[in-house]
Amino acid sequence: MRLKPLGNTDCLVSPIGLGMAALGRPGYINLGHGEDLAGHADVKSMEANAHAVLDLAWKKGIRYVDAARSYGKAELFLSNWLKSRNRSDAEPTVGSKWGYRYTADWKVNAAHHEIKEHTHDHLVSQWEESRELLGTHLDLYQIHSATLESGVLSNEKLLAHLFKLKHTHGILIGLSLTGPDQAKTLVKARDTRFDGLPLFDAVQATCNLLERSAETALSEASDAGMGVIIKEALANGRLTERNTDPAFSYQAAVLSTQAKRLACGVDALALAYLLSKPWVDVVLSGAACTQHLLSNLQALDVAWDPEADEALAGLVESPEAYWGFRKTLAWN
Known part of the structure; x- marks a missing residue:
């Protein structure tokens, strides 16, 4: 898998990365998450599974891994894997x-x-908690789900501390976005500067075939030198064969038709859409097991074309509808 810089930084990343939201805790909102664990939700079993997925990711050339303090024991699992494999x-x-x-x-x-x-x-x-576990392996430190409402981008003391961490420890600073106002939040983040320099090196946003409202802002951020990481590319399982909601039957049929035409799974189709965007640096796979990761990786071989673009354009939902539905997804 060809590596490239994350935005205008020296950090090298692979086009597909591994997000650990579903690997570090027994409960998550992805469709069928409970089935993925198949009764093996104890800490020891989940760490073994996380390491198996990380091993496969490494073997297949994935060189970006994304965790968070709130992902249960994801940072611990990742830390133990890094040490045991001598990365x-x-x-x-x-x-x-x-x-x-x-x-x-x-x-x-x-x-x-x-x-x-x-x-x-x-x-x-x-x-301090992340640093203790990940040490000098930690390259990118991000605000989790920044919004204008949380006030995090107006807290000068907090932002100054991030700027200090950036230059004291030589790390990149980023933010992840959430909600229907992702684009507005990103615009404010791009304007955040210290000593005349941008604070944020990268942005992680939800973007997929259903939720495209941040695309223009993400493209502009890329042009400005920010690295762009895409999360929830499969809309928490809605853009997979697992989505059997009768209300989604028309969309499912359109997805299935294009997936068959391009000889791939629906998940790979959805990932390929994002891989086709020149402003995207990394698309995260949220795989909960090795089988999911192998299926996701097929996206690298999908020959995305204008026919797919045209056929799938009608799947777009309003940001309000998309995020409203996401709130109804059950932890399982």
Whole structure:
């Protein structure tokens, strides 16, 4: 898999990366997540599975791995894998995120799985936790799910601390986005500067065949030198064969027709759409097992074409509808 710089940085990444949201905790909102675990949701089994997926990812050339403090034990699993496989600081490129606290205590039916707190004190404490686990492997440190409403991009003390971390530890600083106003949040982030220099080196955003509202802003961010990482490319499983919702039957048929024409699975089709965009640096696979990752990787061989573009253009949902539906997805 050909490596390229993340934006205008020296950090090398692969076109497909591995996101660990579904690998580090027993509960998640992806369709069929509980089936993926197949009753093996204890810590030991989940770490073994995470390591198997990481091993396959490495073998297949994936060189960007993305974790977060709120992904259960994802950082710990990744840390143990890096040490046990003697990975150098140079490879793979590792990103993590702060801003949410994991609160489910390894339960699937928890009242709250994660709690958001975009405060300076929380940044300080979670940085120390991530740094202790990942050490000098940590290349990219991101605000988790930044929004205008959270006030994180207006907190001068917090932003100054991120700028200090950037230059003291030689890391990249990024942010992930969420909600219907991703584009507006990104515009504000791009304008954030210290000593005349941009604070943010990269952005991670939700973008897929159903939710395309941030595409123009992401393209402009790429032109400005920011690295662009795409998350939720499969819309938490909605863009896979697992989506049997009768209300999605028309969209499923369109997806299936194009997938068959291009000789790939629906998941690979959805990933290939994003890989075709010149402003995208990394598309994250959220694979929960090796079979999913192998299927996702088929996207690299899909010959995306104008016919697919035209046929799938009608799948787009309004940001309000997309994010409203996402809120209804059950932790499983």
